[in-house]
Amino acid sequence: MTVPESPIRLLLADDHPVVRAGLRAVLETEPDFEIVADVPTAEQAVALAAQLDVDVVLMDLQFGGRMLGSQATASITAREGAPRVLVLTTYDTDADILAAIEAGATGYLLKDAPPEELAAAVRTAAAGKSALAPAIALRLMDRMRAPATALSRRETEVLQLVADGLSNAQISKRLFLSQATVKSHLVHIYSKLGVDSRTSAVAAATGQGLIRR
Amino acid sequence: MTVPESPIRLLLADDHPVVRAGLRAVLETEPDFEIVADVPTAEQAVALAAQLDVDVVLMDLQFGGRMLGSQATASITAREGAPRVLVLTTYDTDADILAAIEAGATGYLLKDAPPEELAAAVRTAAAGKSALAPAIALRLMDRMRAPATALSRRETEVLQLVADGLSNAQISKRLFLSQATVKSHLVHIYSKLGVDSRTSAVAAATGQGLIRR
DNA sequence: CCCGGCATCAATCAAAAGGTGGAAGCCGGG
DNA sequence: CCCGGCTTCCACCTTTTGATTGATGCCGGG
Structure with missing residues (x-):
């Protein structure tokens, strides 16, 4: 790989100091990368992505704070000439992956990726091409292949409340629905997931x- | 803090290359630390902890592979003149914390700890004193204060099967119990946890x- | 423009789960 | 040795949940 005249300018966003240091250590060794800043919050990532001249933002999805990585991704990619956003996360829930992609993320990587893969993904993203980790790509393929597994927005919302331990009555109040509707959603959820409780x-x-x- | 004649010798065990690099970067700047190796698996951690002369092992709890960090911790601390083990993890389930402490871990830290706190914990551990992150210490205090939260072995077993999605009938078959017994366990579980479903x-x-x- | 999926609701019946009040054997600690 | 917690079980009753069937309005793609 030849070193380009202008380096790829990177912004790192992760709430773990250790991970930020690790990304710095791993990416700084690449001659064509320049890390312009690293920040511990999604808010700061949004602010700096606008202020500084950045090519690629490496963004964690779960921050300790309130703003989600996917929201931050949406904010960043919304504006003109926005930098590419590469999402970098540990665990991979389908909902998160889809949220990130819908928010305009150019790529999605797992934190257990080896350094070379990481660097390659950054270059791919800088070139404007999408970079998905193999495990993630597989997930999406599965998703496409079995569309039955895809819950609708509302169904996911209901199921999340079920997982939080709410009864049908509580869910209906929370979402301003009748219990009949909640039950109806659940019936659909059960058939899509192939379960019965x-x-x-x-x-x-x-x-x-x-x-x- | 004065620099001792012999540095504190460290072994890093984490399956994420980025985290290993980050820990190296953060800890190498400390003049009294010497990182003798970093490994990506629990098995290698056990092996190297025995072969090399190590003072403190920084051990992740969740490895991608089969061996658990807590098992590795137990193996390491079992032998004579064993190094101290500092558990370093992202998420903190009570069960994991207790398992790690029972396995002989000297300390328990969260990965979002700032570098200074990390270094301080390593020195504390090297001195043989226990190092718990404030959030973890709080958890344990809570646990002590409210013994009602402690489920019995059998109750935990039943609840785990409930979480896996089994019905009372399925649980009773799986555990060779009557449904009455399963219900009875559940009633006790509900009252201990303060819930009703x-x-x-x-x-x-x-x-x-x-x-x- | 029409079909299908989504979201909303109703009514009814059957099954599962939850609540209550026991009871018995086992085992370990004060 | 006796008390209390754990584990096992029973019966009865109420509430919740699930299964079925059917209906309405909305919206987006072929």
């Missing part, structure tokens, strides 16, 4: 990463 | 790290 639905959905645990 | 029991228990998710 709320607990097994939660187990199946968490297993597939459809909802947060 | 299986789904909320699962939610509460996973929230407190009482069962695997």
